[in-house]
Amino acid sequence: MLLDLSVELLELIGAQLTHCDLAILRTVCKALNGVLCRSFFFILVLKTNRNGLSQQRVDLLKALATRETGWSAHAKTLRIVPAKQLSLKRVSDNTLVPLLAAALASLPKIHTVVWHVANQDHWAWERTAVLAFLATLGDTLHELELSIPNTINLSALQIRGLRKFTFKCPGYGPSSASLVGLGLSSTPMLPLMYDDIAALISGNQLTSLHFEGTTEWSVIWRLMRSRKDGTKLIEITTSIVTQDLFDYLSSYSGLEKLALMLSDGSNQTVSNHLADAFFETVLPRHAETLRELSCPSAYQSGFSFGPHNVHVVSSLHKLTRLEMSINAAAVQSVHSYGLTMLPILVGGGGLPVLTEADQDDLDLVVTLLLETAAGFPFLQTLIIRAAETEENRSAGYWYVLHHPRNPINHTNAVNVAIGNAVEAFCTDVLCSATVYAGHATYRLLPRGVLGPTCAVAEAQATPRGCLRYVQTGWWSPCPL
Structure with a gap:
């Protein structure tokens, strides 16, 4: 019986359930409803x-403004995000601003705020209230995530208790990521917001910083390096790498997550x-603490895994998650009658690949990476990506992938070869990590246990090991 469990255990269970599941459980009995209230109204x-807003959402704001809902008592996380579908009937923003302000004022326990805005016009009416x-949150706000237009003035935010800050440029994705590789920026950061964010970071002792977009943040990294108050980031995510970033990372030890x-x-x-600076000066500083590392190369370079950096990567013995790319120089066109079927759709559907990579070239590097991963006792996830060829840099990712006349689809050919190399790998060393490679997921199992597409690899496997990677599902290696 659920009610035989302690309140603390029930709350832990509730924290793992979806909002719909919590709603169902709350209807079981009054006692269970009381225990799960905290979890149900947490977000x-x-x-x-x-x-504007639909009438249904206006009614929600009115209910919040009464300060009598469960959110007033229990809400710790507030997410303000664009609706996916626009309602036909709207309420004008003349009445929405004070109503939204009253609703937000009813949430005294908020510690985390996520605010996403689709575009400049979308957010105009809500800006003032938010x-x-x-x-007003001052010292009580610990985590802030913003995905808003660059024209906003953040200078009025006098926040002093922030520990985690995330800024995402609206609309950033694979298409804009290709512009970064060209040295271009589709969403330049205005000086006003740049200075405001720098002031916000300077006024807080952050432990986590996440920048996602096409803006270059060297000023922030120089600011962090110059701080004398002992503030050290233990989690960093960024879309842009610069020497200033690596200079900062080389100035201290203790980083736990780096993406x-x-x-x-x-x-x-x-x-x-x-890449030389990264592997020679940055990673050695954090080898004793780093638990998650993601550093796939956008285009073929020294950032990819290989013999040149295996000695550094293998020293990161506390890793639970590792994501790296692999270079492959030898990729060529093949005749139409020799098409490789690339299974990229769940259920085994496939698209023809008109190129193929040198399998021997990939086997050596993939084998080295898998053997290195086996030396990490806590590793749970290994992601192997294909780095794009330098020759395709000027074309951009989406042109290379989708243009019908593109003769060399480099990454797809390399992904096929990576998958083949993983399936052909045999070992006697246990590794509990799930491997994401090629277009599939794999787990290390005893030989003879076949996945849906492993018969060929089983027949070709050498007898040197009793364990091999068996496919457990499909995976799409889309760019970050």
Whole structure:
């Protein structure tokens, strides 16, 4: 019986359930409803529309403004995000601003705020109320995530208790990521917001910083390096790598999570120079503490895994998650009658690949990476990506992937070869990590246990090991 469990255990269970599941359990009995109230009302999601709100959402704001809902007593996280569908009937923003302000004022226990806005027009009516609310949180706001237009003025935010800050450029994705590789920025950061964010970071002792977009944040990294108050980031995520970032990371020890979403320096020469600094000076500083590392290279460079950096990667013995790319120089076109079927759709569907990579070239590097991963006792996830060829840099990711006349689809060919190499790998060393490679997921199992597409690999496997990677599902290696 659930009611035989302690209140603390029930709350832990409730924290793992979906909102719908919690709603169902609350109807079972009064006692269970009372225990799960904290979990049910822990997160409040407010969805806004471009020109206002639907009547249903207006009614929610009115209920919140009474300060008699469960969210007033228990809400710790507030998410303000765009609605996916626009309602036909709207309420004008003349009445929405004070109503939203009253609703937000009813949430005294908020510690985390996520505010996403689709575009400049979308957020105009809600801006005043949300900014005023953020300004009142002061020392109580610990986590802030913003995905808002660059024209906003954040100078009024006098927040002093922030521990985690995330800024995402609206609309950033694979298409804009390709612009970064060209040295271009589709969403330049205005000086006003840049200075405001720098002031916000300077006024707080952050432990986690997340920047996602096409803006270069060297000023922030120089600011962090110059601080004398002992503030050290233990989690960093960024889309842009610079020497200033690596200078900061080399200035201290203790980093636990590092995600370089796009390891690239705009050309191969600069990328290799940055990669040398990264593996020679940055990672050794954090080898004793780093638990998660993601540094796939956007284009072929020294950031990819290989014999040149295996000695550094293998020293990160506390890793639970590792994500790296692999270079493959030898990729060529094949005749139409020799098509490789690339299974990228769940259920085994496939698309023809008109190129193929040198399998021997990939086997050596993939084998080295899998053997290295086996030396990490806590590793749970290994992600192997294909780095794009430098020759395709100027074309952009989506052109290379989708243009019908593109003769060399480099990454798809390399992904096929990576998958083949994983399936052919045999070992006697246990590794509990799930491997994401090629277009599939794999687990290490005894030989003879076949996955849906492993018969060929089983027949070709050498007898040197009794364990091999068996496919357990499909995976799409889309860019970050």
